[in-house]
Amino acid sequence: MIWQFDVVILTLVVISAIGAVTVKDLLGAVILFGAYSFMMCLLWAIMGAVDVAFTEASVGAGVSTVLFVAAVFRTTRRTRD
16 A cells, blocks of 8 residues: 555544544544544554454444434533633
């Protein structure tokens, strides 16, 4: 595979992981976590582990993100900041 493509995806994985940890908004963190899972899915597929990539896409980027978004929308803020 083209190594520049791998470096770009790996950079996006690191950026989305750091962003998911440092962002203050819960919905933003969930969206960044979903992007992280999707980028990891691409990395697994590039490395040839298609079964792991499929599982990461369906569970990590799919079901978990939907459940996290549903949980965020069911919560309320205690304070305004």
